[in-house]
Amino acid sequence: AQRVTQPEKLLSVFKGAPVELKCNYSYSGSPELFWYVQYSRQRLQLLLRHISRESIKGFTADLNKGETSFHLKKPFAQEEDSAMYYCALSGLNSGNTPLVFGKGTRLSVIA
């Protein structure tokens, strides 16, 4: 079964400080990992996915298959990064695997 764990419900950091949002997963096949973000009063939207290897809004995430982790990082947090972040997992190129979300981490960036 697929499972995504985000150990922190709330993470508070000061503006300009580094940010790391943790995500661990459990899946027997080849995983496809995503980070979704929900800003205040906005829809849930894709932030980045591991296969694209992009850096979006300064955020990066590396898939570590050995540690089954996909932590989200940003070197210098900005106030506009305050939002709810969800890690999600699916099976790579698999029509039989739904997208499963973690419970989310609320990031609060303090000025």
Next chain:
Amino acid sequence: KAGVTQTPRYLIKTRGQQVTLSCSPISGHRSVSWYQQTPGQGLQFLFEYFSETQRNKGNFPGRFSGRQFSNSRSEMNVSTLELGDSALYLCASSGGQWGGDEQFFGPGTRLTVL
């Protein structure tokens, strides 16, 4: 392109009633997924439809059902409502062939069960 739309946006029902929620995906998207979002459980997968067929189903009781029409619009139905069904119900559409492609979310329907 217009985004995913959901109707109604807010709904108040009483225990024992049933409810139908509607979702219109982005034009051209054939996959529609439904999620239940609550403060305690986060986002939980309900089911996914692709080309009018249910492709995946989450661990919800049979009171939760859905369907997809030939124009890809989808509805979900909850019968015999319980207090615990109060939640934000999110619909998401995807243009890919497989369930894990990028999901585009609607604004949600806020269901309150009294």
